[in-house]
Amino acid sequence: MAQRKRAGLITRRSLDRNEVLLAYLFLHRTQYVHDSPTGSGHILSLLDSAPPNPRIAIGTTTEIPPTPQSFTENPHFVSILQRVVRAHAAADPRVQADALQFASHAGAPLLNNQRRRVRQGGSGAANYQGGTGGGGVGGWVHVHDQRAVPAFGRIPYPEDIMGSLLVDSEGNIVNREQGGDWEENRMYRLVTRAGIMTLSPFLRDRLREALVEEERRVTENDA
Known part of the structure; x- marks a missing residue:
């Protein structure tokens, strides 16, 4: 039975030791992994809201940890990231x-x-x-x-x-x-062979604040 994922936790399913280690190392970078509602792949987010809002998610991946080949970025998230970093x-x-x-x-x-x-x-x-x-x-x-x-x-x-x-x-x-x-720099990539986006603590906190505000706004508009 699946359970909600938190940083440092993974769902209960048949993972071998190496997969568990890789999943932990990925989650330890303060990203959250959610099962896709379609049942295929995962949604990556900086927020722990479940189910995640796809509009403010980092993107989707078919593998954990994500690779440039398995990952699809969310353009709206990229625009929020650039706005926050610029500011x-x-x-x-x-x-x-x-x-x-x-x-x-x-x-x-x-x-x-x-x-x-x-x-x-x-x-x-x-x-x-x-x-x-x-x-x-x-x-x-x-x-x-x-x-x-x-x-x-x-x-x-x-x-x-x-x-x-x-x-x-x-x-x-x-x-x-x-x-x-x-x-x-439009050549920046959220996921490379070195791993997923890892911001400084200061910028990570500012980005999370912006995402929480965006999530609140989207929720109010959909209500």
């Missing part, structure tokens, strides 16, 4: 620390000589270009997924970069009080 990334202590680190003596070459700016082409593909900023502007700091943190001095993979914020030569986020100067 709050500049206030994330982890992003601020990255910006200061890049401007430090050790990180100066990254900021000044190997700047990568994410620009959107007509097809939505990211175009990474080097160069130095002008007029006292230092460069761009990437806001990246935590599932595969790059070594110091390394640029994250394009599919792990949610977007970039402009920083000055001292590592301060430009226009931080207004949310910063943000450039979205």
